Amino acid sequence: MIDDILPLLRCPLCGGALSREDCSLVCPQGHCYDVARNGTVHFAPGRRERVYTRAFFEQRALAFASGLYAPVLEAIGRALSRFAPGERPVLVDAGCGEGYYLRGVSPERAMTRVGFDLSKDAIRMAARGGGDATFFVADLARIPLADGCADAVLDVFAPANYREFGRILRPGGVVIKLSPRAGYLRELRQLAGGRVPREMDGERVSRYEDAHMRVICREEIAYTQSVEPETVRALCHGSPLLSAIDADALDVSGVTRLTIEETLCVGTLS
Ligand SMILES: C[S@@+](CC[C@H](N)C(=O)[O-])C[C@H]1O[C@@H](n2cnc3c(N)ncnc32)[C@H](O)[C@@H]1O
Numbered sequence: 001m002i003d004d005i006l007p008l009l010r011c012p013l014c015g016g017a018l019s020r021e022d023c024s025l026v027c028p029q030g031h032c033y034d035v036a037r038n039g040t041v042h043f044a045p046g047r048r049e050r051v052y053t054r055a056f057f058e059q060r061a062l063a064f065a066s067g068l069y070a071p072v073l074e075a076i077g078r079a080l081s082r083f084a085p086g087e088r089p090v091l092v093d094a095g096c097g098e099g100y101y102l103r104g105v106s107p108e109r110a111m112t113r114v115g116f117d118l119s120k121d122a123i124r125m126a127a128r129g130g131g132d133a134t135f136f137v138a139d140l141a142r143i144p145l146a147d148g149c150a151d152a153v154l155d156v157f158a159p160a161n162y163r164e165f166g167r168i169l170r171p172g173g174v175v176i177k178l179s180p181r182a183g184y185l186r187e188l189r190q191l192a193g194g195r196v197p198r199e200m201d202g203e204r205v206s207r208y209e210d211a212h213m214r215v216i217c218r219e220e221i222a223y224t225q226s227v228e229p230e231t232v233r234a235l236c237h238g239s240p241l242l243s244a245i246d247a248d249a250l251d252v253s254g255v256t257r258l259t260i261e262e263t264l265c266v267g268t269l270s
């Protein structure tokens with residue numbers, strides 16, 4: 001699968017083009033990256049994701065499987081139709097986690113789907129997920145992709161590096177950034193007594209977007225859905241919302257509905 005996107009890839013160390021040599025990708029300066037048996041490549045040797053664990057991504061995958069985030073997926077699909085309408089756009093999911101959004105967005109549309117994350121565990125899960133997306137381990141600060149190769153960069157609840165996003169986007173290409181608002185998982189916030197990370201209120205993220213992008217539109221996504229107890233438990237461990245507290249100590253037995261409030265922001269960098 002990595003061979004399909006070889007022309008888009010660049011060495012993260014020197015920016016050189018990469019070519020295939022047996023089970024490796026090599027640049028003209030001799031920097032070498034092994035292609036794993038699952039088709040993924042580790043482009044960030046020596047860098048490790050320290051916050052998010054394999055258990056986090058497994059729980060997050062369970063929450064996604066419940067369908068709770070399907071309306072978010074649809075909103076991303078609409079934004080892509082509107083702002084990346086061309087034939088077979090290149091969509092890059094930055095900080096893609098286990099790949100739910102990249103795999104699932106607009107399944108009917110032909111796209112070159114490329115996802116990367118600093119977490120090896122997340123990329124291993126993403127590669128197992130099927131579909132035609134290509135995944136690799138990489139750091140946002142050194143994205144191993146060519147200048148101007150992407151039509152859209154998707155960033156869902158992940159840190160952003162607008163300098164790198166601007167470099168890999170073609171002129172007029174868009175960033176589609178999803179971030180939580182103050183009512184996101186309101187029912188769990190209440191149980192947590194408001195002890196949630198400050199990034200989860202969305203305002204800081206919006207200010208940062210305004211400072212770094214030309215914002216074209218913001219859509220507020222808001223809905224409440226009935227959920228099964230296992231989805232609530234999955235989100236206790238598979239959302240950054242409760243990362244600061246002992247989620248096992250919360251009594252979530254009364255939570256039967258969950259509220260999703262997110263902002264979908266679209267902007268350009270050129
Ligand atoms: C809250 S998770 C969101 C994952 C995914 N977008 C989703 O919605 O399921 C944040 C992600 O950002 C990734 N991340 C954090 N720092 C990163 C970096 N410097 N480079 C690449 N990915 C990073 C983490 O490994 C994690 O998968």
Ligand SMILES: [Zn+2]
Pocket residue numbers: 011012013014015016027028029030031
């Ligand atoms: Zn190199």
